[in-house]
Amino acid sequence: MGLTLRSVGRGAAKEGEAREGPARLTAALAGNPNVGKSTVFNGLTGLHQHTGNWSGKTVLTAAGRFELGGCSYALVDIPGAYSLRASSAEEAAARDYIAFGGADIVVVVCDAGALERNLNLALQILEVTPNVILAVNLMDEAKKRGITVDTAKLSSCLGVPVIPMAARKGRGLSELKRAVADFSPRPYAYTARYPEPVEEAVNALEMALENLLDGRLGARFTALRLLEGDGRFLDRIDEFLGFPLRENPEAAAALERAREILRNAGIGEAEVGDLLISGIFACSEKLCRQCVRGPAGYGERQLRIDRLLTRRATGIPVMLLLLALIFFITIKGANGPSDLLYALFNRAGEAMRRGLVTVGAPDWLTEALISGVWRVLSYVTSVMLPPMAIFFPMFTLLEDLGYLPRVAFDLDAGFRRAGACGKQCLTMAMGFGCNAAGVVGCRIIDSKRERLIAVLTNSLVPCNGRFPILIALITIFLVTGSGAGSSVLASLALTGFILAGVAATLLASWVLSRTVLRGQPSSPTLELPPFRVPKVGEVIVRSLLDRTLFVLGRAAAVAAPAGLLIWLAANVRVGGVTVLRGVTGALDPVGRFLGMDGVILTAFLLGIPANETVVPIMIMAYAASGTFQGYESVSALGELLRANGWTAVTAVCTALFTVLHWPCATTLLTIKKETGSLKWTVLAAVLPTLMGVTVCALVAHVFG
Amino acid sequence: MDRSLFSLPEGSVGVVRAIGLERDARRRLMDLGLTAGARVTSLFSAPSGDPRAYMVRGSVIALRRQDAAAVTVAGV
Known part of the structure; x- marks a missing residue:
């Protein structure tokens, strides 16, 4: 998914520059995709570049530093490459940095279990410069497969330092630091000799x-x-x-x-x-x-698991089951914490209200702050935080395990028939985390045509800001109750909406590849890495800190002013009608045509800066225009929706529109940056919206 | 006997002879280790039978039918 401060751009460069002073040396970190390069980088610098067990994770060049013996060393993490004969934008970036970037040392990270293939890149880099350190990573994993690497011998063969490592366990990191610190430029090292002539x-x-x-x-x-x-x-x-x-x-x-x-x-x-x-x-x-x-074969146990995950009879069913299971745990687990947070926020709000009254604050200020700002903040936190905090770590665990490339493998046929690249499945999966990150991730797709298709269709899968909307709609309105049975139903409904997003992605890709982006599907390089046991503790901490809190912070930053805006709109009258009623009234005919209403459409429009705020804004708008006194719990909010004319069709249309509508502001800006074209950015907004309008209008008129 | 990599049955090993693809696609596969003489094992297929996963030089790569069919291998 790759949703971190770094991957969405902000602060990406700053972290590296934070520590003052010039570096004594600059080392570039190169290597094949999926050899643990980012783990080595994080281990050396203490930064938190997001890692995942699949190729093409590093799509941005990251910079960091480490200190040793009073000196500072700069480290540049460059995108993974199989070869310097670049065949993708990423590989070209890696090649250009190695050839022209002016690093003092290139650290080539290799997979001990696939050294023969990894040395292809290392030997090519040795043709550029003799100032190389070879970091043979994943020694532990190779050892489990019965493979041993004689690093001392390799070092004497190559004439460069060779450091054995198991970076995930922290092994070899200090040795690598020392090797960088002790490095002295050398006139020559091993050179690959070609056959005569x-x-x-x-x-x-x-x-x-x-x-x-x-x-x-x-x-x-x-x-x-x-x-x-x-x-x-x-x-x-x-x-x-x-x-x-x-x-x-x-x-x-x-x-x-x-x-x-x-x-x-x-x-x-x-x-x-x-x-x-x-x-x-x-x-x-x-x-x-x-x-x-050691043996060159594939492990029996690994092969059995892989066959289970990819065979015709089991591949897709296992994938759907896993997805539904994750949603089940998310929905079941989020229920209690949601109500608890809601109650806590309510109590705190009342205390603040009393406080404001005591200090003699004017009524309008108290109301604006408590019924406006505070209430929307409490909805955002109680409705959105618990599902995110549960879904993120679980998704990250699957990612760490190496399951995502298997999903891409299973779904490749679908994407091929749609005229798109199989790797689009990976960028789609990144979209579940954050569509902006998914759009940046599209750099892993080699062909420009297929990359554009992936960029334009990325927001058709709901990001973490949107699928809690789906959870909220489903649990507040469609499948109420807290028993295991209703949680199963709710998770199936959620799986259904997600599948609708995937189907929309395939359909849109198919249409694009036959209209504005015509062409033949190219062959992607998809590597299937071995399964790796995830570091559970670290995954939980990182996904909570890096992703959940970041997303929540962004949502809260939008929610607070939105709450104030809604409260003002609901209380300021122009010509006898509140502004809110005026706006929602004007949008109402369009909303009704799409099976929703004016308030819902207004919420989607106000939710452009952060989709997480759509449901809270909606609830606020209903509440502000009625005699809403607050409810005991989140699940009781269904009554409010029913009182405002919601039916099952309204909920389904709102859920469908959640999946199929314009991307959020961050994603649109990212698309503009990545494509460099206003035309494609507009299309990226129009395409999903058109699909949503069509589907919602159909549902509304068939079932309404 | 020479055959296409795609027709290599699951679980069997072949030795790469030639790649009948245009320059860039051919070099791409070669850079992944599919050079003449390399041993390739056919491991498993996607639900629709395409793509297939192959082990070459210690790592597993997925190849679509159009690519795998263009690689000639000798049985072992």
């Missing part, structure tokens, strides 16, 4: 480039890129050097000589790239034969 061609070109590049860029690295002929990256190199390298007569002549060597051996220009990849893997295999011991 490729090596001969590379050497010839390398020597010619040496003078031209003047140490600003590795000659061998540049020679390889020239031979490979990746035009886009060569343009970036030109930009960095400040002159067109390929047009330099010396370089062009050397490149031609190198190509001739290859041509004479029967190797065409197009084949060179392939030969370079196989060459690196041949080196990697050789290194692993020397330094890695």
Whole structure:
């Protein structure tokens, strides 16, 4: 889900700059996706970059620091990459940082259990710079699978420090810090050698480039890129050097000589790239034969679980059951705390009211503060906080476990038929946390067309600010009562609404890929990481602190002024009618057409800054315009809704509109930033709204 | 005997011979470790039979049918 202060942008850069003074060294943290890079980063810096057990978690470059021996070291976490031959925006960002970013050291984090594949990236980075530290992470996990890595031997083979680590358990962190602190630049380290005549061609070109590049860029690295002929990256190199390298007569002549060597051996220009990849893997295999011991197979137990989670008969049912179970626990668990919080807030409100009266505050002020601001705040907290506080940690546990990539795997066929990318399932899952984070997460999708589809459809799944609205609507109105039976029904109803969101996502993607974003689905790279036992305590603390409180804070910041606004609107009269009645009255015909009413639509409009406030604003608006005296508990609020003409159809339409309407302000701003286009931002608002209007109007007219 | 990776039965192992895809898609798969000579195990399939999960060089990757069908492997 990735909803943290960092992932929504604010404070992302500041944390790294917080501590004063220049750093002694800057180390970049590179690695394949899903090797625990973010865990290493957090362990070193003490920051809380959100981690999850799936590829592509780090979509933003994060910076932090650590201190050792009185010196400060800067650390830059760059996006995960399988290779420096970039095939996605993230990989291009990683490659550009390693090639041009000017870090003193690159720490390459590797998975001990898949070293042969991980060394592909490490050996490519060694072609850029010899100033590398290899951090072989997940040593504990590999050991469980019977795999051991001789890191001392690997270090002597590569000529760079190699640190064994189990970052989740905190092992190897201090050794890595020390290795960074003790690092001295070295003239050379291990270099991957390619089979003749490729090596001969590379050497010839390398020597010619040496003078031209003047140490600003590795000659061998540049020679390889020239031979490979990746035009886009060569343009970036030109930009960095400040002159067109390929047009330099010396370089062009050397490149031609190198190509001739290859041509004479029967190797065409197009084949060179392939030969370079196989060459690196041949080196990697050789290194692993020397330094890695253990079976290469997949664990039996892991395979049994995976088959259960993906087989035709069980894959989707297990997924739905898990979803319903999470909702059941959320609804059942949130019930009591909601009522308790509500009662506490009520009592505190009354005490404050008495206090204000005692100090002789004017009536209008007391009313505005208590019946306005305080009451909306208490609704936001009591209705929204408990479900969030229960749902977040559970969702994070599934995420940590490595279940999300399996869901993406199971649903890939659906997304493929919709003309979209299977990874959209992951960004959709991030959307459950926060649609703004989901939109940023779409950077993991390689194709621009599919990325836009994912961005435009992200808000069709309810975020954590919206699904408590669904819970509130369901438990306050649709399925009342507190028995286990009604909780089961309520969680099934919630699952239904979520599935409606997923169906809407697929439908909208299908429509987009056949209209404004036409094209063939590309092939995503989806890695299925091994299951990892989540760190339960840390997950709970982090999801409460990072996500729940952050979201609640944002909601409260919006709720307080909204409460005041509603109270004023309900009490200020223009031409004999209160402003609130005027506004809701004007929207009423539209609301009725959609199976709702003017108050509900007003609440959705006022909820644009934070959706969490929609239900509280709604309740306030009803209460303010009637003779509302407050209720004993949250669940009793159903009476208020009924008194204002609510039926089951009203509740269903409001729930559907909750899933299908314009994104919140934060998400819209993020979409604008990510797409750089007002046109797509407008479409991202119009598309879900059109779907919501259609569905609600249909429901209202068929059942109303 | 040479066959496509997609037709490799669940649980069996093949050795990569060639990848019949255009440049970028081919290099993408190669960078994940699917170079000539690499051992690949077919592990399990999604509910609809596509994509499928394969183990190569210690990690598990999902490949859609169109990609897996373009990879030629030799049986072991």
